[in-house]
Amino acid sequence: MQVSTRYSDLYAASAALAVGCTVSYIIYKLTKGRRNAADLFGYLNIKVVTTEESCDQVVQELRRRCQNHRALGFDCEWVTDNGQRQPVALVQLSSFDGYCGLFRLSHLKAMPTSLKDLLEDETIYKVGVAAADDGNYLNHDYSVVLKSTLDIRYLAELNGLEAGGLATLSSSLLNIVLDKSWRIRCSDWEADELSENQVQYAAMDAHVAIRIFAILLEQLDQKQKMSSWLFGTNGDSVWSHLDEYCLKYADVQYKMKHVKLKDGAKEKDGRTREPPSVPSKGYKLAMRAKPLYNNGYLEAPDGELLCRCDNKKALWFVYKELGDVVNEDPFTVRLRFEPAGRAVGDVGRYYQLEKENKCVVCGSTNSYIRKNVVPREYRKMFPEIMKEHASHDVVLLCAECHQLSNMRDHAMRARLADMCGAPLEKYQRGNNEFAGKKMKAVARALLYQSHKLPDARRKELEQVLLQHFPDQHEITEEFLGKVVQTKLALEDSEQESHGVKVVEYFFKNGGLLRLEELWREHFLNSMEPRHMPALWSVKHNQEKLLVKWNDGRVTQEHLKLIGVTRL
Template sequence: MQTSTKYKLYVTSAALAVGCTVSYMIYKRRKRRRDAAELFDYLTINTVTTEQTCDQVVAELKRRCQKHRALGFDCEWVTEKGKRQPVALVQLSSYDGYCGLFRLNAMETLPESLKDLLEDETIYKVGVAPADDGKYLCFDYSVMMKSTLDVRHLAELGGFEAGGLATLSSALLGAVLDKSWRIRCSDWEAKELTKSQVKYAAIDAHVAIRIFAMLLEQLGSKRTVLSWLFGTNGTSVWSHLDDYCSMYADVHYKMKPVKLKDGSKEKHSKTREPAVLSKRYTHSTRTKPLYNNCYLEAPDGELLCTCDQKKAYWFVNKELADVMKEDPLTVRLRFEPAGRSMGDVGRYYQLKKENKCVVCGSTNSYIRKNVVPREYRKLFPEIMKEHSSHDVVLLCTSCHQQSNMRDLAMRGRLADLCDAPLATGVRNGSSKFLEDAVSKKIKSAARALRHQCDKLPEARRKELEDILLQHYPEHDEITEELLEEASNITVLYENSEYESHGAKVVDYFLNHEGLLRLEEMWREHFLSSMKPRFMPELWSVKHNEERLRVKWNEGRLSQEHLKSIGLTTL
């Protein structure tokens, strides 16, 4: 038998042995499930209500998580009349059971030590849907969380069915969590938390880090077996933590039902979706090159810029230019352009652009990213909208999602600075549309009577009919025409006092620091939050200022232009 064949048999046998061992361990846990409160009675729980205590607990958490570089993470809040209130409690737990319960509602401000920990990208914050909790912390406290990790990614990677925290805890740890609505929906803003609340909150965070560690150890065991078989130096999984986790950092895990051929929805699939998507326009993932790097020349042959093929042929088809070369496509204008490339700001447009993610370098697929979001740029004067391609870069799907998540913190800071509330319902901001509670009640009653009348108890049906007859006193009885009219009653109406977040931010900078500064802040935010390694050469934070200064020196910029961007001089 050949050596390679023996190795294959060894590998197969070892992999089967590891799989059987892990399966047996999980089977044993399932057979002897225990109450989580009993199983994790060793927890050291610290309830934090002051900044001084916060600093001490954060320091201890950092010390204890040096090996795993991860903390169990969860948040709690109160919902009143269907509206989520600001996050009241942040739970963090180390693997060895040291838990910090940070009562944000009891503190005047979010302590810097806690903010720094949550924004530390070297420490993973693990749980089920932690990115969603991070989004709420961003809205409520302007925390730009980094390195959240949904343990369901690792569960799927390890071949397990990815359920909620309670399901994973029961299946993998043999621990049964208390998920009754009485504790989940209790008052997390109470002056004092009950013992049940404290225990529940700490266990949720601790279970997350235990599941994370168990799944990583299992994935690492396969690597160790292979290293032993082939004589390589086997190292701990914790030495290669980022190999397993970095690709899932700040990436949502979403289960979607998949329709089978028979129409059922028994299977599920994982999808990764950007955290912030327009309701009208979805982001389009590109697999074809965005940059064709065609050349556009002035009449004397001087290179003006690179452009895409469509734009190049537009000039040709309009008889405004001639094709000088097919490969690479080079088009020469028949007219003198308004301006020519000057200095580095001009050279930027002459350089070839690479079709890859500017953050990680991926070339498989990419999405356009507006470094300065459209909700602000669309309100800029025309003089600043020219050459906006400078602020359009390519990101892969994962990096695009992370960037959108981290943009929320920047929006939050602008909201506070410019007194421009985000229309999210959680920052007490104004809304473009207001809801008429009475009309909503009438519409709901009419629809229930139209579609569920036969299933309603007699008392409930009578109650709904009374609601309608009180609103329509001219009617003596419920008719089909009345139900149809009430079902289509207007519930939302436009708020005449509404002013969009984007408009208020642009107006603030127009009257204070100038719109160039707003642009620069978004560019600085992108560089600091994403740390891109493959940005185009000569890409500059002050690009527009440099471009406008060239125009000013050439006499192509007036005082009215400067006034329109909030400046008096350049």
């Protein structure tokens, strides 16, 4: 009996050892060759931003580095306290070549204008996993309208891959293991100083996203062989046709696919499955179900109503000891100082009216999104005298009306492009600027990918370059290097952008007030809103400036700034 027991024990031990070796071998095979992200991405240049000055510098450098790729890796971090999400504490942005900006919003007094403009720049894609969801949080916490987000899981699906999270995609595409320990993910992102592990984790998430994005684009380009831009007919790289792959999925929330169940069937957690919601396409902006306008009162020292405003804005005067709360319902703050101006005429009465929390087009009250009637790409270049108290041009739309309005805005932009000689970048085919970009793409293909090109294709590309540069008699490595390094006009100066050219045109031809009026007229004509605020006027700014002129608060110098000589 004892012998039998010994053999039984020995057999059990051997079996356990065999199982253990098998599991170890499987783990070894699965992880063989995989490296930690920190080991592979030692070249990262990480900048932790806590001041507005450093923010402006980092944003400028990020813009410079993403000129060719027009994409940045993007992610956000925040703290959850007792189950409640706190405002976004950290925004991470990374360029393709490894320049990472970690913007500590929890340590900045306000959202810096340079960062806000970058996040709202629709010409630069912000790529990551669930980027549109993070955009909703930024909109809710800081009123940032994040534009051109792209969830890389869409591109993964187009390539026939299983669309897992960032760690899964990193493992399968980069052969890199990301540290997704809860101790880092759930750490204190509002701490006075971020730990080295936090800094590395935050930077890796953003940079890995842009690297995966690049790989998926290249795979998609080769798989679909659409015009074969790098190896095919015109020599352009996939980055030259970014919109053709990404525009369809820009600002669309990714929907996880579930196992199909019949309506009324039970999920694993016991809940009854409900029919899918419509529409399935998500929306990038924060669709507010709670009232946006709570219509607090702001009064002059003698009790005269100056305007209706958000309670937080009214409380600002209290915190600064510039006003006092005189009523809780309705919430009313009375100023301790005489304001620069009071409500005069229809212009003043407009700001005294109660603002309704509903879509101004269809009247929906379920959810709504802010719409800038005059797009920021133009308004951001207006002089301050025109940007003060600009709430007149911010209206509420439901998601469907907002999307439709944005689509119809393209026609207005195209009209302005023709009128002002300010072509939109995506429509610049055939001009010298586009030709220059094409030559740079051809040169890059020959310089860096020549060994992959068929002989016939390589000779074809060489002839393209020789025809464009008639003084060049042969293709040399030195010549290709010079073409690749050629600085194009649009890369040199922001002054060549569509928005800048339009603003300059109207400044010299009729004034910027006319540009405002055109956008307001376009909104009324294209959307036919049925619920616009009373006293909303196409000529609102002109009427407001006229009141200030009569009060002596606008000078001739102010008028020169907006391109007019008289009101």
